[in-house]
Amino acid sequence: MSTAYKPVGWNRNKLIYDAILLCGVVAYILLYLKLAPSLSPSVRAVDMPILRMRAFGSLAFLLLTVVLAIGPLARLDPRFLPLLYNRRHFGVMTAAVAFTHAMFVLDWYFSFSTTPRLTALFTSNTSFGSIAGFPFELFGVFALLILLVLAATSHDFWLSFLSPPVWKAMHMSVYAAYAAVVLHVGLGAAIDGTNPMTAMSLSASLVVLSILHLLAGRQETAIDDASSRIETETGWVDVCDQDAIQEGKAIVGVLPDGERVAVFRFKNQLSALSNLCSHQNGPIGEGKVVSGFATCPWHGYQYRLEDGCAPPPFKERVRKYRVKVSGSRVLVDPVAVPLGTRIEPVAIAGALSSASPSTPTTRTSP
Amino acid sequence: MQRAHRKAHALIWTLLAVALPLSLAIAFGSKPKLSSDAPSIQLKPADRPEGS
Numbered sequence: 001m002s003t004a005y006k007p008v009g010w011n012r013n014k015l016i017y018d019a020i021l022l023c024g025v026v027a028y029i030l031l032y033l034k035l036a037p038s039l040s041p042s043v044r045a046v047d048m049p050i051l052r053m054r055a056f057g058s059l060a061f062l063l064l065t066v067v068l069a070i071g072p073l074a075r076l077d078p079r080f081l082p083l084l085y086n087r088r089h090f091g092v093m094t095a096a097v098a099f100t101h102a103m104f105v106l107d108w109y110f111s112f113s114t115t116p117r118l119t120a121l122f123t124s125n126t127s128f129g130s131i132a133g134f135p136f137e138l139f140g141v142f143a144l145l146i147l148l149v150l151a152a153t154s155h156d157f158w159l160s161f162l163s164p165p166v167w168k169a170m171h172m173s174v175y176a177a178y179a180a181v182v183l184h185v186g187l188g189a190a191i192d193g194t195n196p197m198t199a200m201s202l203s204a205s206l207v208v209l210s211i212l213h214l215l216a217g218r219q220e221t222a223i224d225d226a227s228s229r230i231e232t233e234t235g236w237v238d239v240c241d242q243d244a245i246q247e248g249k250a251i252v253g254v255l256p257d258g259e260r261v262a263v264f265r266f267k268n269q270l271s272a273l274s275n276l277c278s279h280q281n282g283p284i285g286e287g288k289v290v291s292g293f294a295t296c297p298w299h300g301y302q303y304r305l306e307d308g309c310a311p312p313p314f315k316e317r318v319r320k321y322r323v324k325v326s327g328s329r330v331l332v333d334p335v336a337v338p339l340g341t342r343i344e345p346v347a348i349a350g351a352l353s354s355a356s357p358s359t360p361t362t363r364t365s366p
Numbered sequence: 367m368q369r370a371h372r373k374a375h376a377l378i379w380t381l382l383a384v385a386l387p388l389s390l391a392i393a394f395g396s397k398p399k400l401s402s403d404a405p406s407i408q409l410k411p412a413d414r415p416e417g418s
Contacts, residue, residue: 131396168371175378179386186390202390210383217376224369258369281371 017086021093028062029055042195049108054189056101058201061181063094064147065205068178072216078286081297088154091174095151098144105137136187143180146173164281182206223260228253228332236324236331239263242270242348243328250294252285255334260285261321263330264294264305269345271305272332274319284318307342325349 032055037044043051067090073080083090110120125135150171159167182202189198229238239253245265252275253261260275262285273294275285282298289295293302293311303310308320322333323346337343 131393132398134393172374172378175382179382182386183389183393187393206383206386210379213379214376214383217372217379220372221376224372 013082014086014089017082018089021090025059025063025093025097028059032058040195040197049104053101053104053108056097056104057185057189058198060094060098060101061185061201061205063090063097064174064178064181065209067091067094068174068209069212072212075216075219076212078297084298091147092151092154095144095147098147102140102144105140132187134187136184139180139184139187143177143184146177146180150174150177159280164278168281178209223252224254224258226254228255230256230334231326231331234331235334237261237334239272239330239332241328242325242330245270245330248289250285250287251330252283253332255332257334261332262294263323263332264289265348266292266305266345268348269305270323270325270330270348271343271345272321272323273303273305273308274321274336276318277301278316278318305345307340309340 033051036051036055043054046054067087070080070083070087070090074084106117106121110117110124113120115123121137121141125133125137127133127135150173153162153167153170162170182205185198185202189195228240230236231238237253237255239261240251240263242265245251245263247265247268250262250264253263255261260283261272262275262283263270263272264285266289271294273284275283277284277296277298279296279299279301282296282301284294284296284303287295287297289305290302292305294305295302301310301316302314303316303318308318310316317339319336319339320341320343321336322343324331325346325348328349
C-alpha cells in the first residue's frame with residue numbers, strides 16, 4: 001500500500017457499526033437530558049446548558065472507557081473481535097463528543113465577559129499551588145488535544161506515512177489522555193461531592209480498565225514465558241505436534257528473541273509466518289486461512305502463505321520462516337528469510353497436497 | 367518489538383492503576399472541610415444567584 005491518501009472504504013460491517021454507534025450516542029444524550037434530572041436532585045437544580053455540557057462530558061468519558069476496554073477484551077475473548085474491527089471510528093466519535101462538551105463549556109462559563117473565551121479558560125483559575133482546587137480544566141484541554149490529534153491521524157494514510165511502529169507508539173498516548181480525563185473529572189466534578197454517580201462512574205471505569213489491561217498483559221506474559229522448546233542440534237524451535245494444528249488455522253510459537261511465529265496448516269501443508277500483521281501488529285496466527293491467504297483477524301489483511309506477501313495490488317509483507325516436520329513435531333527456523341522470499345509449504349507426512357490460492361477476499365481501509 | 371511493546375503496555379497500566387487512584391485519594395483528602403462549629407447555611411430558592 002502506498003502512502004497516497006485513499007478515502008475510507010465503507011462496507012456493510014462498517015456502516016452497521018457506525019449506525020449503532022451513532023444511535024447509541026443520540027440515545028445516551030436524550031436519555032441523560034430526560035432522566036438525569038429525575039434521578040438526581042443535584043442534577044435537577046442545574047440549568048439546561050450545564051445539563052447538556054454534563055451529558056456530552058459523561059458520554060465522552062464513557063466512550064473513552066469503552067474504546068480502551070475493546071483491546072484487552074478482544075485479547076481475552078475472541079467474541080469481542082468485531083468491536084475491534086472499527087475501533088478507530090469509535091475513537092473519532094469520542095473526540096467529536098469531547099469537543100462538543102468543550103464547546104458547551106466555553107459557551108456557558110467563559111462567554112459572558114469581554115475577555116476572549118480561551119483567555120478566560122486559561123486565566124480564570126490559577127490555583128496551581130492547591131491540590132483540590134487545581135485548575136482541572138487544563139487536564140481536560142490536554143486530553144482533548146490528544147484525542148483530536150489521534151482522531152486526525154487515525155486514517156490509514158497516516159499509518160502508512162508514519163509507519164506502524166511510530167503510529168502505534170503515537171496512539172498509545174491515548175493512555176495519557178485517559179489519565180488526564182480521570183484527573184479532569186476527579187478534580188472537577190467528583191470532588192464537589194454533589195453527585196455521587198460521578199465518583200462511582202470514575203471508580204468503576206478505572207477499576208474495570210486496570211483489571212482488563214493487567215489480565216490481558218498477564219496472559220501475554222504467560223505465553224512469552226512458556227516459550228517453545230529449542231532443538232539442541234539444529235537450533236530450530238519445536239512449536240507443536242503437527243496434528244495439533246487444525247486445517248485452515250495456525251498455532252503460535254515463541255522464538256528465542258520473544259517474537260512470535262504462526263504456523264498455518266492449509267490443505268495439509270505447513271507454512272510459517274510472523275505473527276505480527278504489518279498493518280497494526282495484529283495477531284495473524286489467531287486468524288485463519290481465507291481463499292488460500294493467511295488473514296489477520298483484526299482488519300482482514302491477507303498474506304500469501306508461500307512468501308508472506310500481500311496479494312496484488314497490496315504491498316505489505318511479513319516475515320517468513322522455514323518450517324519442517326521431524327517425526328510428528330513441527331519445527332521452525334528462528335531466523336527469518338529475507339522479506340518476500342518464496343518457500344514452498346511443507347507437506348504433512350501421509351497427507352495429500354494442495355492448490356494455489358485463489359482470488360483474495362476484499363479488504364478495505366478502516 | 368512485540369515483547370517490548372507488551373512490556374511497555376503492562377508497565378503503563380500498572381502505573382495508571384496505582385497512580386490514578388492515589389492521586390484522586392490525595393485530591394479528595396485535601397479537599398477543604400468546614401469546621402465542626404460552622405453555622406449551617408441554606409439559601410432559599412429565591413435567594414439563589416442566577417445560573418447556580
